Amino acid sequence: GNSVTQMEGPVTLSEEAFLTINCTYTATGYPSLFWYVQYPGEGLQLLLKATKADDKGSNKGFEATYRKETTSFHLEKGSVQVSDSAVYFCALRGGTSGSRLTFGEGTQLTVNP
Amino acid sequence: EPEVTQTPSHQVTQMGQEVILRCVPISNHLYFYWYRQILGQKVEFLVSFYNNEISEKSEIFDDQFSVERPDGSNFTLKIRSTKLEDSAMYFCASRAGTPYSPLHFGNGTRLTVT
Numbered sequence: 001g002n003s004v005t006q007m008e009g010p011v012t013l014s015e016e017a018f019l020t021i022n023c024t025y026t027a028t029g030y031p032s033l034f035w036y037v038q039y040p041g042e043g044l045q046l047l048l049k050a051t052k053a054d055d056k057g058s059n060k061g062f063e064a065t066y067r068k069e070t071t072s073f074h075l076e077k078g079s080v081q082v083s084d085s086a087v088y089f090c091a092l093r094g095g096t097s098g099s100r101l102t103f104g105e106g107t108q109l110t111v112n113p
Numbered sequence: 114e115p116e117v118t119q120t121p122s123h124q125v126t127q128m129g130q131e132v133i134l135r136c137v138p139i140s141n142h143l144y145f146y147w148y149r150q151i152l153g154q155k156v157e158f159l160v161s162f163y164n165n166e167i168s169e170k171s172e173i174f175d176d177q178f179s180v181e182r183p184d185g186s187n188f189t190l191k192i193r194s195t196k197l198e199d200s201a202m203y204f205c206a207s208r209a210g211t212p213y214s215p216l217h218f219g220n221g222t223r224l225t226v227t
Contacts, residue, residue, distance in 0.1 A: 032213055043117075043204060043220035044156070051213045089156060093216075099144060099208075100169055101216055103156040 002027040004090050006104035013080055013111050021075040021107045023064075023090035031094035033057075033066050033073040034101070038087040047075075047088070080111045115139040119205050119219035126195055126226055134190045134222045136205030142217070143210040145188045147180065149173070149201040150221075156204070162188065195226045 007022035025033065035047040035057070048057030053068035062077045073090060090104040118137045126132050138145050147159040160170040162180055179191045188207075192199055202223050206216040 034215065036218075041220075043119075044206075044218040046215045046217070049213075049215055099161055100146070100158040100171075101148075101156075101206075102158070105155050 002031065002092055002102045004092055004102055004104035006088075006090050006107050009106070010108035010110060013109070015082055015111055015113050016079045017111075019075070019077040019080045019084075019109070021088055021090075021109070023073045023075065023104055025071050025073065025090075025092050027071075027092055027094070029094060031092040033064070034091045034093070035062070035064055035073070035075050036089040036091060036103075038089065038106070040086070044089065080109070082111045082113055085109055085111045115217075117205055117207055117217050117219035119203075119222050121222060122220065123223045124225070126224070128197060128226055129194050132192050132195055132224065134192075134203050134205075134224070136188045136190070136219055137186050138188055138205065138207030139209075139217055140186070141209065142207035144168075144208045145180075145182070146206040146208075146216060147190045148204040148206065148218075150204065151198075151201040159190070192224075195224075197226050200224055200226045 003026045032051045034049045036044040037047045048059040050057040050066035056065045064073050064075045087106045089106045091101045093101050120135045145162040150156045158171050160174045161168045177193050181189050202221045204221045205219045208214045208216045
């Protein structure tokens with residue numbers, strides 16, 4: 001079946017540091033890939049997505065590129081802010097899993113001033 | 114921007130009691146979902162619903178669980194006889210009918226079974 005693996009957390013950075021959160025997946029077929037963000041006390045919000053190989057999703061300064069050859073979808077941001085502190089979830093949909101989303105473990109990001 | 118809304122935000126119940134978690138999906142969406150997140154664990158798929166019937170369910174979604182769309186706006190998850198291990202955050206989600214449309218999530222209902 002489908003699965004998503006995220007880098008172990010939590011991650012603590014200083015403001016303006018570079019962020020990378022690794023995500024790799026296992027799936028058959030051609031899944032769509034997503035990053036969701038969960039701010040404290042809130043639900044899951046779609047951050048960005050990519051639907052085919054080599055697509056780059058981007059939003060709010062965050063980027064991730066769908067790499068089929070390495071089955072990865074790493075999240076990056078060049079300069080993080082305190083307001084980026086949240087839990088980030090990598091997810092995939094499609095392949096053998098139909099329309100359901102399969103989530104990674106989530107990575108807690110804390111950005112200090 | 115349209116939102117998925119869930120009520121209540123927090124529900125406390127005793128073991129063995131029935132609970133109904135309520136969701137109002139985005140109005141023109143066609144696919145509806147329930148997910149749960151046990152504290153400190155992954156977000157897990159429970160069930161998807163389309164065209165007034167369950168389209169997919171996970172092994173977690175056993176006979177204790179049921180879903181219903183009683184009218185044109187609400188989407189409910191019922192747990193018939195709650196167990197301690199049902200304590201979790203339950204998220205409702207919906208999406209449009211177009212391919213690759215993303216899921217939109219509500220803020221969740223925290224269920225505590227005592």
